[in-house]
Amino acid sequence: MNPANTFTYRHFDPQHDFTALMTLLQIVEQTDQDGEDVSEAMLREQLIWPGHDPMHDRWVVFPSDSDALIGYGVVFQGPDDEHADVHIAVHPQWRLYGIGSQLLNHLLARAHEKGAQDVRAYATVQNSAARAFLSAHGFEPVAMYTRMLATEIHGFPIARMPSGFTVRSYDQVQQLDLLVEAMNRGYEGLWGHRHVEREELGKWIPQFIQEGIFLLFAPGGTVAGMCRAEMSEHLTSLRGVPTALIDAPGIVPEYRETGLHVPLVLTAVQWLIPQAPARIEMESWGDALSTLASYRGLGFTPMQEAISYRRALTK
Numbered sequence: 001m002n003p004a005n006t007f008t009y010r011h012f013d014p015q016h017d018f019t020a021l022m023t024l025l026q027i028v029e030q031t032d033q034d035g036e037d038v039s040e041a042m043l044r045e046q047l048i049w050p051g052h053d054p055m056h057d058r059w060v061v062f063p064s065d066s067d068a069l070i071g072y073g074v075v076f077q078g079p080d081d082e083h084a085d086v087h088i089a090v091h092p093q094w095r096l097y098g099i100g101s102q103l104l105n106h107l108l109a110r111a112h113e114k115g116a117q118d119v120r121a122y123a124t125v126q127n128s129a130a131r132a133f134l135s136a137h138g139f140e141p142v143a144m145y146t147r148m149l150a151t152e153i154h155g156f157p158i159a160r161m162p163s164g165f166t167v168r169s170y171d172q173v174q175q176l177d178l179l180v181e182a183m184n185r186g187y188e189g190l191w192g193h194r195h196v197e198r199e200e201l202g203k204w205i206p207q208f209i210q211e212g213i214f215l216l217f218a219p220g221g222t223v224a225g226m227c228r229a230e231m232s233e234h235l236t237s238l239r240g241v242p243t244a245l246i247d248a249p250g251i252v253p254e255y256r257e258t259g260l261h262v263p264l265v266l267t268a269v270q271w272l273i274p275q276a277p278a279r280i281e282m283e284s285w286g287d288a289l290s291t292l293a294s295y296r297g298l299g300f301t302p303m304q305e306a307i308s309y310r311r312a313l314t315k
Contacts, residue, residue, distance in 0.1 A: 007071070007099060009106065012058030014047060020069040021060070024091060031092045034124045035147065035304035039238055050200075051078045057114075059106045061090075061099055070094040073103035075111050075119070081194045084116035095129075104137055112313050119313065120192075122306040131307065139309035143191035143286040148300035150280045153273060155299055159266035162258070164219030167267050171210040176202055182215050182226035186250025191308055192285030193250075214267050216251070216260065225251035225260060229268035231275050241278035248284040248295075261287075262294050 012021070025038040047054050061071030070091040077084040086107045090099050111119050122145055123130035150156075161167065170179060180198050187193035209230045218224040227249040235243035249264040265282070272280060282300055284292060286308070296302075 006064060006097070007102075008062045008064050009059055009102060010062075011055055012060050012072075012074075014054045017060055017069065018043070021072055024069050024072060025089055027091060028089045032124075032127055032130075034127055034130075034306075037238065039234075041234060041237070046074075046076075049076060049078070051081070052076055057110060059103055061103065063094075071099040071103055073107045075107045075114070077111065077114050077116055078194060079200065080197065082115075082117045083120055083194065084111040084114060084118075085120045085122075086111065087121065100133060101137070108311075108313065116313055119311050121309045121311075123309065125305045125307065134309045134311075137311070139311045141307045142310045143308040144284075144292075145192060145304075145306040145308055146284045146287070146292055146302055147304040148282045148284065148292075148295055149303040150269075150282075150298070150300045151278070152299055153269075153277060153280065156266060156269050156273075157298075159263045159270060161263050162260070165224065165260070165263075166217050167214050167264070168217070169211050169271075170208075170213035170215060173215055176205070178215060178223055179205075179213070179226070182223045182252075183250065185223065185252040186225045187285075188253055190250070190286035191310075212268070212271060214264060214271075216249075216264055218255065223252065224255050225249055225264060227264045227268050229272055231272070231277060232281075235281060239279065242276060244272045244275070244277035244280045246272075246280060246282040248282055248287060256288075259294065261291050262298065265295065265298065 022038065022040055022043055025043070029036050029038045046052070057076070058074045060069055062069060071089070071094065073086065073088045075084050075086050086104070088100050088103050108119065121134055121139060123134055176198060180196060180201050183196050183201065208228065212229040214227045215223065216225040228247040230245055232243055232245040235245055246265065246268050249261045251260050269280065282295065
């Protein structure tokens, strides 16, 4: 079978294809159980992500004799980011026909056009087919994404900072340059994070709960790291119970091996507890295995684990 003659590939039309896309992604998630957020709210939010052009950064696939959406590919690349992220979804009944490979060719070409140096893709640990697909197309594993869950909210110990280290919430600090430094240096070198510019972060601040942004200072007052937490309206709606979210701490490289991740997470947890969450979820991008183990020691358990893959783009 020649996919080029059997299927129709075209760019995504946000107005006419959105409902069909949502249906396709929900079917794929029901089959693969990857833990993807395929809610309408998240899919609409992705349409307006910075740097994303839905009409040129997405492809959809149909059988030549039908208007049923059976395949989808998208590339995301933020402003001033040298990495692009790609995602492909194919209807379970239409796999092994070369649709994913053809979509990937379109996405790689678009990422190259956008100036990316490489592309990233994620595959959950249990999805052996997705991992095999990425490996067969020249992707190499580089890091992990882990979403963790705690439901025993009142079982956490008290946060105890090492001598000389202090934490202040951003509403007390109100210094954007310090937050930029904490965010960039705290996640420096961790796969899945990118450099954030002052102007860009300034636009994000009004959307954040500033009392839930915690800046960690080393002896002498230098920035040592940060952590952000919030009661998530989106996750609460998605899970059906009050749900909080913690963006896993970032610690500057010179202090990364000192165990500061733990008291910073506990600081965020203690701020969340009076808000009565039924569950606390935490996202970790590129953290060391020892750091993930320390979170498990606090009572967090993995609910989603994905391998991050990378493929360099030829010039």
